Structures are given as structure tokens and as C-alpha cells.
Amino acid sequence: MWYEGCIGVHSSIFHFCVKVYQRGSQYGIDGGRISKLNLRRADIVVANYDRGWDVEPVDEDTAIAYQILLLDYNH
Numbered sequence: 001m002w003y004e005g006c007i008g009v010h011s012s013i014f015h016f017c018v019k020v021y022q023r024g025s026q027y028g029i030d031g032g033r034i035s036k037l038n039l040r041r042a043d044i045v046v047a048n049y050d051r052g053w054d055v056e057p058v059d060e061d062t063a064i065a066y067q068i069l070l071l072d073y074n075h
Contacts, residue, residue: 003073007065014065015040020073027051032074039065 004017019036021028027035029049039047039062046062048055057063 007068009061009064009068012041012061012065014046014062016065016069018069018073029070029074032070034069034074037066037069039069 001022002017002019004015007014007016017036017038018034021033021035024031024033025035029035029037034049035051037047037049038045039057041062045055046059047057047066057066
């Protein structure tokens with residue numbers, strides 16, 4: 001199932017799109033449920049996971065947004 005939305009962290013607004021399995025998977029982040037994740041700030045990709053990292057979180061605000069997505073969707 002796909003989910004998308006926005007996350008605000010400090011003065012940054014991130015748009016996200018994640019593909020989530022019902023159960024953890026070998027393709028998921030850390031064996032979890034998220035198999036695909038795209039995180040953008042101002043239309044710039046700041047993190048991208050597609051069964052592996054293409055772009056790891058680029059800064060602290062991005063890392064916080066990523067952690068929020070892990071808490072919401074990966075377990």
C-alpha cells in the first residue's frame with residue numbers, strides 16, 4: 001500500500017511517499033515494512049530508498065523526518 005503526505009520539521013516542509021508491506025520484508029528498511037521511500041524538500045530529493053538506499057538523508061532535518069516515517073510506518 002502507498003501512503004503520501006507532508007511532514008514539518010523546524011522550518012522545513014517535506015513531502016513523502018512510502019510503499020508499505022503488511023509485514024516486515026527482506027526488502028524493507030532494516031527488515032521492516034517500508035520497501036520504498038521518497039522524501040522531498042522544495043521538489044529536491046533529500047532521501048530515497050528503493051529496496052536499498054539511493055540517497056541517504058542529507059541533513060539533520062531530513063533525518064528527523066525520516067525517523068518520523070520509520071515510527072509511523074516501518075513497525
